[in-house]
Every structure is written in C-alpha cells, then in structure tokens.
Amino acid sequence: MMHVDYLRVSITDRCNERCLYCLPEGFSDWKPREEILTYEEILAVVEVAVAMGVRKVRVTGGEPLVRKDAVLFVTELLRIPELREVSLSTNGTRLAPVAGALSTAGLRSVNVSLDAIDPVLYRRITGGDVAEVLAGLEAARAAGIPKIKLNAVLMRGINETQIWPLVEFAAAHRFILRFIELMPVSMTEVLNDENFFPIAEVKRVLAARTVLHPDPHRHGNGPAHYCHLPELDSIVGFIGAMSDLHFCESCNKMRLTADGKIRPCLGNHGEIDLKSALRPTIDPRSLQQRFLTALRDKPPEHTFRNHYQPGRIMTAIGG
Secondary structure, three states: OOOOOEEEEEOOOOOOOOOOOOOOOOOOOOOOHHHOOOHHHHHHHHHHHHHOOOOEEEEEOOOHHHOOOHHHHHHHHHOOOOOOEEEEEEOOOOOOOOHHHHHHHOOOEEEEEOOOOOHHHHHHHHOOOHHHHHHHHHHHHHOOOOEEEEEEEEEOOOOHHHHHHHHHHHHHHOOEEEEEEOOOOOOHHHOOOOOEOOHHHHHHHHHOOOOOEEEOOOOOOOOOEEEEEOOOOEEEEEEOOOOOOOOOOOOOEEEEOOOOEEEOOOOOOOOEEOHHHOOOOOOHHHHHHHHHHHHHHOOOOOOOOOOOOOOOOHHHHOO
C-alpha cells in the first residue's frame, strides 16, 4: 500500500464564487444539508485517520468559510495532539473577518486562490470581487499567520497576462505563489488544446524577465516544484499535473468529501463510502477498515491524460 499522511477534508460542497474551471455557470445541484457530514462525524473520521498515521489535514470545500462555525471546527482540529499541521484552503473572500480568530486558534497555514490580480479579469473568472480577497490576505498577514500561499490556475486566452503581475504582487507581500496547470476536474470541456497553458511555458515567460533558481526546499505538502527568483527574493511554485509524467510518484494524500466519501485520487473516480460507518452511530473499527480499503485501492497515477470524464464537480470532491 502507498504511504498516506495527508488528508484533505472538505466541510462543504458550496461556494460563493463561480470559477470557470470548477463550477459551471448556473449550477444549482447542491447536496441536501442532511447528506453533508456533521462536524462531529468529520472529526471522528480525522481521529481514525490520525490513529493510522495521518499527520497533516487541510480544510477545504467548496469554500469552507461559507459554512457556519468553520472557525470552531478548525479549532477542534487543532486540538488533536498528533496532528503536526492543520491548514486551510479558501478563495479568500470571507477570510478577513475570521483571520484573527483562526490565528488565535493556532492556524499557521492558509492557501488562497488568486487567478488574477486585475479586478476585471478576476470577476470574469470567478464572478467575485478581488478586493475582498486582497482584504483577506492583508488580514491574515496582520493576524500573524506565517505561511500564506497563493494558488493561480492558468488558462490560455484568459489570465496568462497575469503571470508577472501575480509574481510581483506575491513578492511585494512575501507570499509564496504557485502556478497550477488546468485540469479536467469538473467538466471535460473545461480543458482543451486552446486554453491549456503548461508549466514549461510559464517558466519561459518568467525566464524572459528574471532568473529562476531551482529551490530544493519543500514549501508545502503537495507535489509543487519551487524556484527562487533572486531579483525579487521570492519563491514561485509550479504544479503540473498534466505535463509532469512523474507527478503522482510521491503522492501522500487522500480526500474526504463533504458527503462522506474517501477519495484516494482526485483524478480517478474511485471512492469509499463512510456514511454507514458514521450513521446512526460512529463505528471507529469500521472506519478503519474502510480507510485500509481506500489505501489498497489508491492508484499509482491519475487518469487526467486518458480522456478523463469527471463524475462530479470539483466543489463536491474537495480542493
């Protein structure tokens, strides 16, 4: 079995934005509230995972901060002594009001989606207001959260003009920026030859303006490769799930969906249902057995390159 010590936990399938690559326009097929795991159930799953060796948990969605009492849930996670790291992925639009409380609770790592710094482009991609994201980032920094990373999914013909502005913004604020290749995670038609922007081309764009020194240090728990830009004294990461043929070799993660399924691989349809081990009562032994099944079923690589047909949207799977 593959080694897994990292669990991404989705606490909601809902989002307050409509990203071009993860939520179709007009989408309304949300899960009924009773199908979403309660916080108590999610914590029970995490505790079993921790007993089996998981040491890092990332809270995701949808947008996790749209769920009521999300800060209290993160606080409960941070009280699990065996966890070395609890982090949060968010679109940042609701981060400003809760950044202080998250920092006080002990949160030390936040990933914020930022596909464009230009307000018009940001609204085109997400339907949202980039000023809210910038306010969230500033609040997180002011609250003392030490590790703040920006994630930018690149789409040719849409936001490739934002590559250098994003680099300059991240450098000016001492954030780590990561460029991510577009993946067919929600709709097959999202990704095509016309809009795909490979990591190799991102690097060429940057190399035309600055020097890229490979950085051997790991700045997170995922598959990103990093470079140091000495002129800006900044770190930029690259996540190339489509073009990197070795992308899956060091994968150490699984996902818990908001509706109670363990998904061993984002790019495969396989899922193990946990609900009957949680309802009507929580059965830790049964949860452990299902985790073991998921570990055995974890594939050696994703199938994004093989005409992958997404079974459900990204917000339902978890970021």
